[in-house]
Amino acid sequence: MEHLTADEICARLQAGGSLEATASDTGCIVRVRRWVPYIATAIHAGSRMPHELEIRSAVSAFERWQEEDPDTDTFIADLPITLVGTDSRYAYDLNRAPEAAVYDEAWGKKVWVRPPTRAERARALERHARFLRIATALAREATRRFGAAVVYDIHSYNGHRWGRPVPVFNLGTERIDRSWDPEVEAFRAHLAAVALPEPLTPTTAVNDVFAGRGHFLTHLTAEVPGCLVLATEVCKVYCDERTGERFPKVVAALRKGMGAALAAHASEFASRHGRPAASPRPRPTEVDPAARTVDRALHRLVADFEVLRHVNPTNLDRERKAFFASGAAALPRFVYGKLALHPFELKRALLRLPAERIEDPSLARLYETTIGAYLDKVDLLASVGTPAFLYNSLRYYGAPTAADLRNATYLLHLPEVEGDGEMERPVPASEAVEAFKEGLQRYGIAGKAELSSKIVADAMVMNRERKVLVRRGATFRPKELAYLIHHEVGVHLVTTVNAEAQPLRLLSLGTRVSTRTQEGLAVLVEYLSGSTTLRRLRELGLRTVAVDAVVRGADFVETYRMLTKDHGLGSEAAFGLAARVHRGGGLTKDYLYLQGLREVFGLWRRGADLSPLLAGKCSMEYYPELTDLLARGVLRPPVLRPIPLDAPATGLNGPIFDYILSGIR
Numbered sequence: 001m002e003h004l005t006a007d008e009i010c011a012r013l014q015a016g017g018s019l020e021a022t023a024s025d026t027g028c029i030v031r032v033r034r035w036v037p038y039i040a041t042a043i044h045a046g047s048r049m050p051h052e053l054e055i056r057s058a059v060s061a062f063e064r065w066q067e068e069d070p071d072t073d074t075f076i077a078d079l080p081i082t083l084v085g086t087d088s089r090y091a092y093d094l095n096r097a098p099e100a101a102v103y104d105e106a107w108g109k110k111v112w113v114r115p116p117t118r119a120e121r122a123r124a125l126e127r128h129a130r131f132l133r134i135a136t137a138l139a140r141e142a143t144r145r146f147g148a149a150v151v152y153d154i155h156s157y158n159g160h161r162w163g164r165p166v167p168v169f170n171l172g173t174e175r176i177d178r179s180w181d182p183e184v185e186a187f188r189a190h191l192a193a194v195a196l197p198e199p200l201t202p203t204t205a206v207n208d209v210f211a212g213r214g215h216f217l218t219h220l221t222a223e224v225p226g227c228l229v230l231a232t233e234v235c236k237v238y239c240d241e242r243t244g245e246r247f248p249k250v251v252a253a254l255r256k257g258m259g260a261a262l263a264a265h266a267s268e269f270a271s272r273h274g275r276p277a278a279s280p281r282p283r284p285t286e287v288d289p290a291a292r293t294v295d296r297a298l299h300r301l302v303a304d305f306e307v308l309r310h311v312n313p314t315n316l317d318r319e320r321k322a323f324f325a326s327g328a329a330a331l332p333r334f335v336y337g338k339l340a341l342h343p344f345e346l347k348r349a350l351l352r353l354p355a356e357r358i359e360d361p362s363l364a365r366l367y368e369t370t371i372g373a374y375l376d377k378v379d380l381l382a383s384v385g386t387p388a389f390l391y392n393s394l395r396y397y398g399a400p401t402a403a404d405l406r407n408a409t410y411l412l413h414l415p416e417v418e419g420d421g422e423m424e425r426p427v428p429a430s431e432a433v434e435a436f437k438e439g440l441q442r443y444g445i446a447g448k449a450e451l452s453s454k455i456v457a458d459a460m461v462m463n464r465e466r467k468v469l470v471r472r473g474a475t476f477r478p479k480e481l482a483y484l485i486h487h488e489v490g491v492h493l494v495t496t497v498n499a500e501a502q503p504l505r506l507l508s509l510g511t512r513v514s515t516r517t518q519e520g521l522a523v524l525v526e527y528l529s530g531s532t533t534l535r536r537l538r539e540l541g542l543r544t545v546a547v548d549a550v551v552r553g554a555d556f557v558e559t560y561r562m563l564t565k566d567h568g569l570g571s572e573a574a575f576g577l578a579a580r581v582h583r584g585g586g587l588t589k590d591y592l593y594l595q596g597l598r599e600v601f602g603l604w605r606r607g608a609d610l611s612p613l614l615a616g617k618c619s620m621e622y623y624p625e626l627t628d629l630l631a632r633g634v635l636r637p638p639v640l641r642p643i644p645l646d647a648p649a650t651g652l653n654g655p656i657f658d659y660i661l662s663g664i665r
Contacts, residue, residue, distance in 0.1 A: 172212020507616020
């Protein structure tokens with residue numbers, strides 16, 4: 001699920017396409033699985049209270065729950081378009097006009113020990129206004145597409161309070177036009193057919209316990225012509241409103257029955273009032289001029305920000321020798337080259353970039369999030385070799401999740417694959433350089449391959465120079481060398497070439513979290529080339545557990561011993577991996593290989609087009625935006641593609657590897 005501002009959500013809704021997002025500046029979750037002429041809302045389902053209001057409240061959480069609409073979000077959860085409120089109505093009531101939305105008293109009870117300040121009320125009302133903007137944008141787009149749309153405004157109420165028989169479903173219609181009366185009756189009939197566990201019966205009424213005078217209905221009806229809002233109250237027969245006990249069978253029945261009733265009525269509504277779906281708004285095919293301005297300025301500021309160039313120790317070989325001379329007991333003292341960087345000035349320059357002027361929603365999202373990522377990257381590079389580096393690495397790259405660690409454990413406990421570890425003549429570094437040169441020629445890339453004693457990995461790419469570096473003294477198994485060529489050249493340099501062919505330099509810099517997707521693509525291509533080995537997959541697992549060790553506070557020696565004693569890694573390999581994850585002060589990047597493989601492998605297995613991820617240094621997080629920009633011609637299709645992607649040779653892996661990769665969850 002994405003975290004977007006209300007303005008970003010509105011822009012995405014206007015642009016069309018699917019969406020699943022939590023608003024970062026108001027209390028809502030919006031889901032658009034596909035566009036249909038009906039929307040289901042549960043505006044009072046939430047119970048969140050901002051801390052500044054929580055501490056002033058004279059009403060307990062349970063007392064608030066009694067007046068909120070619990071489980072109304074569950075009733076609509078299976079529908080294609082939903083909007084759910086996550087803030088408590090005690091923070092601000094979306095069914096009241098702004099001047100009355102923050103209670104002083106409610107249901108006969110004083111709400112505050114100390115009333116909210118003017119500023120606190122203003123912040124609550126800002127969230128109120130943003131929620132309504134999102135709801136309005138959602139209803140407008142559905143109405144524009146289909147000619148008419150219906151919003152099912154779902155609430156719940158306390159039946160015992162009335163002291164008389166009350167309906168399970170009540171429709172409030174006082175503030176909608178009488179011309180909609182046939183639709184009200186049709187919807188009431190569908191609700192009357194909802195199957196409920198005995199002894200409950202789905203009794204219905206119109207304007208009985210509530211008349212539909214809420215601000216949410218009034219606002220949408222006024223703002224969106226052609227939009228019918230059906231305020232629907234569900235009696236709390238699904239819980240004990242006096243104790244809070246929940247009745248799961250009734251909740252499940254309401255979810256199933258109401259979902260079917262809403263969908264059936266909406267279909268009839270569309271046939272009577274709608275028109276064939278309108279195509280999404282025409283979108284510009286040229287690059288937004290404001291995006292060009294931001295693009296040039298961003299590239300000028302951060303073009304030299306290649307993290308791996310700056311975190312490789314300059315004294316790696318010397319420290320390796322000293323480490324083993326100490327009996328693997330002395331902590332290495334890595335030294336790093338100096339980076340001319342003024343963090344405060346650079347961050348200030350980044351914040352001044354006018355990304356808010358970009359009108360193209362897809363481009364706006366790419367630039368806004370990328371600029372935010374580079375603010376973290378500035379701190380990362382400025383802290384190389386200091387204790388703050390690990391913290392900044394966690395901000396930028398994150399840390400392994402429980403799911404990542406389960407996948408790593410799965411790979412590390414697999415039994416040996418017959419023939420996978422057979423002895424082969426090791427290929428020395430000098431021959432590997434020649435093999436990489438041949439790989440560059442095969443892909444038609446004008447690049448270089450050369451030996452280096454300044455890198456931690458056995459091989460790595462310097463994208464800007466189109467150069468492959470091979471660690472002096474490294475040796476490679478033939479199959480290992482084959483997959484590294486496809487990894488480093490077939491993905492990393494291929495996407496470099498593709499990025500350089502784009503009209504915007506953003507894809508050369510890399511979108512936010514592009515590392516995860518690019519490394520996932522690279523490992524997928526290894527598999528498709530028929531060069532996958534169990535040793536390689538275990539290496540991805542080891543990288544994940546090694547990063548986890550660093551995150552949990554292990555020092556270099558502890559990480560090394562964990563790799564050798566717990567996982568049987570050889571001393572040289574263990575030193576190399578420990579150096580990878582401890583360089584800079586704690587680089588957490590390496591768990592992303594396994595996480596990225598899981599995501600990209602799933603995309604490939606579903607038959608999705610991977611071209612949007614090959615157009616440059618792209619992240620799967622922006623797959624919809626990249627697809628949109630390619631379709632409109634704003635971005636150019638990839639010039640090069642990984643050879644194994646179009647000519648898979650997975651049969652060379654053996655069928656066991658299909659099974660193994662499918663087990664990564």
